[in-house]
Amino acid sequence: MxxxxxxxxxxxxxxxxxxxxxxxxTMILWGGDDRVIAHCCQGSRKDLRNTVEVARKxxxxxxxxxxxxxxxxxxxIAEMAEGRTAExxxxxxxxxxxxxxxxxxxxxxxxxxxxxxxxxxxxxxWCDKFAQILGSRNPVNGPYxxxxxxxxxxxxxVIAPNQPTFLGLITHLxxxxxxxxxxxxxxxxxxxxxAMVFAEICAxxxxxxxxxxxxxxxxxxxxxxxxxxxxxxxxxxxxxxxEERRLLELGAADNMKRVRLETVGDGDYFDDDARHSPWTIxxxxxxxxxxxxxxx
Amino acid sequence: MNSxxxxxxxxxxxxxxxxxxxxxxxYRLFIGGRFVASRxxxxxxxINPATEAVLSRCDEAxxxxxxxxxxxxxxxxxxxxRTKPKERAKYLYRIARRIxxxxxxxxxxxxxxxxxxxxxxxxxxxxxxxxxxxxxxxWCDKLQYAFPGATDPRPIGVCAQVIPWNFPLLxxxxxxxxxxxxxxxxxxxxxxxxxxxxxxxxxxxxxxxxxxxxxxxxxxxxxxxxxxxxxxxxxxxxxxxxxxVGKRIAASSAGTGKRLTLELGGKSPNIIFAxxxxxxxxxxxxxxIWFNQGHVCCAGSRLFVQESVLSEVxxxxxxxxxxxxxxxxxxxxxDVGAINSGPQLATIQxxxxxxxxxxxxxxxxxxxxxPDKGFWCQPCFLSDVQPNHVIAREEIFGPVLAVMSxxxxxxAISRANDTxxxxxxxxxxxxxxxxxxxxxxxxxxxxxxxxxxxxxxxxPFGGVKESGFGREGGLHGLRGYLSL
Numbered sequence: 001m002x003x004x005x006x007x008x009x010x011x012x013x014x015x016x017x018x019x020x021x022x023x024x025x026t027m028i029l030w031g032g033d034d035r036v037i038a039h040c041c042q043g044s045r046k047d048l049r050n051t052v053e054v055a056r057k058x059x060x061x062x063x064x065x066x067x068x069x070x071x072x073x074x075x076x077i078a079e080m081a082e083g084r085t086a087e088x089x090x091x092x093x094x095x096x097x098x099x100x101x102x103x104x105x106x107x108x109x110x111x112x113x114x115x116x117x118x119x120x121x122x123x124x125x126w127c128d129k130f131a132q133i134l135g136s137r138n139p140v141n142g143p144y145x146x147x148x149x150x151x152x153x154x155x156x157x158v159i160a161p162n163q164p165t166f167l168g169l170i171t172h173l174x175x176x177x178x179x180x181x182x183x184x185x186x187x188x189x190x191x192x193x194x195a196m197v198f199a200e201i202c203a204x205x206x207x208x209x210x211x212x213x214x215x216x217x218x219x220x221x222x223x224x225x226x227x228x229x230x231x232x233x234x235x236x237x238x239x240x241x242x243e244e245r246r247l248l249e250l251g252a253a254d255n256m257k258r259v260r261l262e263t264v265g266d267g268d269y270f271d272d273d274a275r276h277s278p279w280t281i282x283x284x285x286x287x288x289x290x291x292x293x294x295x296x
Numbered sequence: 297m298n299s300x301x302x303x304x305x306x307x308x309x310x311x312x313x314x315x316x317x318x319x320x321x322x323y324r325l326f327i328g329g330r331f332v333a334s335r336x337x338x339x340x341x342x343i344n345p346a347t348e349a350v351l352s353r354c355d356e357a358x359x360x361x362x363x364x365x366x367x368x369x370x371x372x373x374x375x376x377x378r379t380k381p382k383e384r385a386k387y388l389y390r391i392a393r394r395i396x397x398x399x400x401x402x403x404x405x406x407x408x409x410x411x412x413x414x415x416x417x418x419x420x421x422x423x424x425x426x427x428x429x430x431x432x433x434x435w436c437d438k439l440q441y442a443f444p445g446a447t448d449p450r451p452i453g454v455c456a457q458v459i460p461w462n463f464p465l466l467x468x469x470x471x472x473x474x475x476x477x478x479x480x481x482x483x484x485x486x487x488x489x490x491x492x493x494x495x496x497x498x499x500x501x502x503x504x505x506x507x508x509x510x511x512x513x514x515x516x517x518x519x520x521x522x523x524x525x526x527x528x529x530x531x532x533x534x535x536x537x538x539x540x541v542g543k544r545i546a547a548s549s550a551g552t553g554k555r556l557t558l559e560l561g562g563k564s565p566n567i568i569f570a571x572x573x574x575x576x577x578x579x580x581x582x583x584x585i586w587f588n589q590g591h592v593c594c595a596g597s598r599l600f601v602q603e604s605v606l607s608e609v610x611x612x613x614x615x616x617x618x619x620x621x622x623x624x625x626x627x628x629x630x631d632v633g634a635i636n637s638g639p640q641l642a643t644i645q646x647x648x649x650x651x652x653x654x655x656x657x658x659x660x661x662x663x664x665x666x667p668d669k670g671f672w673c674q675p676c677f678l679s680d681v682q683p684n685h686v687i688a689r690e691e692i693f694g695p696v697l698a699v700m701s702x703x704x705x706x707x708a709i710s711r712a713n714d715t716x717x718x719x720x721x722x723x724x725x726x727x728x729x730x731x732x733x734x735x736x737x738x739x740x741x742x743x744x745x746x747x748x749x750x751x752x753x754x755x756p757f758g759g760v761k762e763s764g765f766g767r768e769g770g771l772h773g774l775r776g777y778l779s780l
Contacts, residue, residue, distance in 0.1 A: 139754050148770070252550075287767050290742075291745060
């Protein structure tokens with residue numbers, strides 16, 4: 001007798017745990033043959049608020065960790081992802097691309113996973129290096145020791161593009177984590193499965209709870225909430241439309257969130273040269289300049 | 297605590313600076329390399345806040361003037377952005393030299409128009425202005441080395457720049473020098489109470505044969521500024537001023553693709569530990585809050601004193617306050633000049649009323665008489681201030697200090713960070729390990745350790761949280777005027 005598969009209900013990833021959405025709502029993911037692939041949480045405004053609280057609590061610990069330690073934790077994420085490559089490839093291919101109505105080919109999906117994992121390794125390496133590139137010792141007039149160093153901006157929203165589902169998320173998340181920030185990511189709406197597999201990877205790596213948080217849901221519902229939340233310090237990622245960008249920038253004005261968004265289609269996610277630059281970390285850092293008299 | 301033995305009253309002979317800066321009756325807008333009248337034919341007076349005498353009339357630029365200035369900057373951008381960097385540098389070096397050569401005139405003009413003591417405009421503002429142009433002149437041909445991996449950084453385009461009245465020419469330098477060094481062109485609006493040094497700077501641009509349209513100066517008030525920052529052909533907005541206006545600019549720029557640098561308000565903490573050199577710290581507090589009448593965005597306006605030295609600090613502050621000379625800004629002995637405008641004085645007085653109404657104790661020990669005319673506020677501080685008091689939370693922008701106490705470093709840090717602002721902070725202790733621990737945990741863009749209110753062209757300046765974003769000065773200041 002044929003065995004019926006066990007369908008998994010994917011939950012949110014908040015504070016290192018996997019809660020259901022407080023709203024009780026789910027969204028259905030449809031496969032290519034009009035079969036239900038999975039149910040995902042339709043995250044709500046309240047979920048985001050809860051997540052911001054958890055992320056805010058996780059920030060000081062992540063910020064204060066030695067860069068070498070952060071570096072090893074990011075590398076551990078890559079190690080764990082490597083072991084789950086097949087699952088990530090399946091997740092990427094589970095839902096057809098809304099534009100082409102076809103799932104990515106296995107070769108394309110494998111390449112996406114490989115580039116994403118390598119990117120995580122690259123940013124693992126940046127953790128204890130970018131401060132030397134972005135910082136400076138300033139030759140001021142007078143007997144002062146004066147230097148500038150980057151510090152984390154804080155709690156960062158990451159609006160992942162709908163495509164590429166996995167690489168898009170990793171590309172925007174990795175620089176933010178390397179910079180010492182904590183992240184609240186909104187997964188691809190059209191296919192959040194790779195992001196949720198990634199959540200399980202984080203949960204089984206050494207990432208402290210609350211440093212990486214991932215929500216699933218509708219962009220039109222959650223983007224305005226990210227924009228308006230007063231305890232989010234910065235927003236990165238990709239806007240699918242100019243209206244999304246406008247909404248995020250408008251909300252950001254109210255508490256001076258730093259916003260660094262690209263518009264989908266602006267850049268190539270597979271371009272290592274552009275994507276691996278330390279200048280992708282810089283928008284999510286704050287330069288602190290310290291003066292001290294010297295010999296006076 | 298007993299008051300210290302009476303200090304002998306020293307009489308100072310007046311030592312007025314008598315240089316005549318040659319102010320004209322009327323100034324026009326500087327657009328496309330020429331001084332032209334506003335199309336709207338409206339003018340406004342600029343006065344000396346120490347005497348209320350009218351110094352001159354300036355044109356109030358309207359939306360058509362803004363269109364013309366932005367068009368001039370756009371036209372000039374094509375050439376200026378392609379001018380060989382080492383040639384661009386020569387213009388900036390020339391400007392720096394002319395500022396040095398005309399520094400006395402600029403200092404007097406700054407003091408007359410804005411009310412700040414001549415000692416400060418002469419020894420702080422104008423030298424920093426010259427340094428800023430000189431420093432940035434040298435960046436012109438080095439930009440390809442400034443940002444590792446970005447070997448072809450590009451200018452952004454036309455920059456709209458709006459600056460405040462507290463450091464008129466210095467803020468102009470902070471805005472214009474990096475913009476030009478990076479190959480951008482600018483339209484700058486000085487504050488309506490302090491337009492004169494910006495117009496004098498326009499004359500210096502002419503003298504230095506800076507190509508027409510690279511720098512355009514529009515005088516006017518808030519409405520002029522709004523037209524400028526909302527102009528659709530502007531690529532970058534750089535604003536220094538209040539957080540409220542900064543938020544409006546950020547909101548109106550949403551979705552337009554304009555780049556932003558915002559240097560906004562502050563309520564900066566100055567923390568004194570019991571193991572600090574108290575006498576040095578007292579001088580640092582004075583420098584932190586009574587410099588430039590407290591019209592300083594990074595002023596150390598919240599003083600946190602470790603409980604065991606609170607009474608000592610209060611007594612020494614009172615004694616030091618009595619020695620501050622308040623009065624004629626053109627007198628070389630003056631420490632605290634005039635409040636910049638009548639409305640600003642009214643704002644400060646409102647805060648003082650609220651502060652005492654909420655239960656704070658006022659310390660205004662000076663008995664000096666103030667001039668009859670002009671806008672004056674005796675420097676003062678308030679003790680018994682609670683963290684929820686308005687004077688402990690809002691930016692006053694005047695010579696008013698809120699004094700609070702703390703017991704442990706943890707408490708000092710958490711109370712210092714308990715504000716929506718994050719511009720600057722000061723820490724005073726002779727313990728090296730402690731000072732760096734506290735410095736690294738303070739939420740601020742600039743941290744002064746055992747010093748306060750130091751500025752330099754090579755030192756990045758700017759805030760975190762609602763004090764804005766972007767840096768001005770040094771390598772980091774270039775970032776806001778380039779696309780990598």
